[in-house]
Amino acid sequence: MKPSTIDQVIKDLEAIIARSEQTKSPLGYFAALYHRVTIKVKEGIDSNFFEDGARMEQLDIVFAQRYIDAYHAYQNNEPHNQSWKIAFDLSKEFWPIVLQHLLIGMNAHINLDLGIAAAEISKGKNIDDLKIDFYKINDILSSLVYEVQEELVNIWPMLKRILQHTRNVDDFFVDFSMELARDGAWRFARQLAATPEGEWAKMIHNRDLKVAQKGNLVTVPGWVASSAFKIVRLGERGSIIDKIDQLTVNE
Numbered sequence: 001m002k003p004s005t006i007d008q009v010i011k012d013l014e015a016i017i018a019r020s021e022q023t024k025s026p027l028g029y030f031a032a033l034y035h036r037v038t039i040k041v042k043e044g045i046d047s048n049f050f051e052d053g054a055r056m057e058q059l060d061i062v063f064a065q066r067y068i069d070a071y072h073a074y075q076n077n078e079p080h081n082q083s084w085k086i087a088f089d090l091s092k093e094f095w096p097i098v099l100q101h102l103l104i105g106m107n108a109h110i111n112l113d114l115g116i117a118a119a120e121i122s123k124g125k126n127i128d129d130l131k132i133d134f135y136k137i138n139d140i141l142s143s144l145v146y147e148v149q150e151e152l153v154n155i156w157p158m159l160k161r162i163l164q165h166t167r168n169v170d171d172f173f174v175d176f177s178m179e180l181a182r183d184g185a186w187r188f189a190r191q192l193a194a195t196p197e198g199e200w201a202k203m204i205h206n207r208d209l210k211v212a213q214k215g216n217l218v219t220v221p222g223w224v225a226s227s228a229f230k231i232v233r234l235g236e237r238g239s240i241i242d243k244i245d246q247l248t249v250n251e
Contacts, residue, residue, distance in 0.1 A: 002065055006042050006057050009064040013038060016071055017248060024240045026091040027071070029098055030105030032247035033148060038064065040140045050133045055121065059130075059137070063117035067109055081204075082212040083108035090219060097233045098243055102148070104218040110141075110181045111211040115188035116204060127193040131186065138182040148247065 003009045013035040020028025041060050045053040070084035087104040090096050096104075118127065118134055188207055195203055221229070236243070 003061055006038065006045070006060050009061055010035065010038055010042070012068050013064070016068070017244060021241050021244055026096070026101050026240055027088065028240070028244040029101040029247055030087070032244050033102055033144070034067065035248065036144055037141050040144060041137060044136070044140065050136055052133060055130070056133050056137070058121050059117055059133070062120050063113060066113040066117060081112065081208045083112045083208050083215065086212050086215045086219065095230055095233055097229050097236065100218050100229065104215055106181070107211060107215050107218060110185050111214060112208055114185040115192060118189035119192035122193050127190055134186060134189070135182065
């Protein structure tokens with residue numbers, strides 16, 4: 001059943017986390033981060049952080065459903081978009097570090113899904129009325145990324161030293177900044193909203209291909225960054241389950 005409230009979204013994400021722990025799958029890393037984001041959004045709605053709490057809950061539900069649908073389609077070997085396929089396929093490889101799994105999921109979800117969700121809930125309305133709250137949800141995500149980075153140091157202690165001494169790795173993070181992703185997602189949302197609905201499928205397909213290509217920044221970041229990430233990967237502490245637990249919000 002598709003969720004109709006943000007509480008149901010949280011439960012669906014918890015089910016994905018639980019399944020990932022049972023199967024020892026790195027897919028649980030992004031699910032755990034997204035679970036944290038959704039709880040923060042719920043807290044923001046409850047505290048009147050957003051201009052329109054009811055609209056934000058609707059956006060959160062439509063936004064999350066795209067990830068949940070993609071996850072289950074992948075599990076059932078059903079067709080799904082290229083951006084998420086690249087993200088999910090990464091879970092089958094040994095060398096990607098936790099941060100790569102998080103970034104490749106964020107690439108698909110922010111650069112593709114967020115704009116679609118914003119356009120969906122703005123049908124028949126002025127999408128520009130959504131802009132302030134649209135940017136606020138990204139502020140929440142950005143703040144959690146910084147928070148999670150500090151926690152990930154416990155998983156791979158060498159990370160700080162590598163970032164301090166390897167410019168190419170630092171450039172990798174800059175190229176994949178949250179601000180650029182947010183602005184691109186908003187532009188796409190406005191373009192989609194201004195397009196006749198009959199042409200949406202083609203626009204979404206073309207966008208999906210571009211986002212999938214951008215994912216190469218994460219999966220193939222270059223020789224220097226790849227070598228550094230391998231060092232980090234060998235130094236990561238704990239099992240997949242331990243890492244998922246580290247990323248999961250403590251309630």
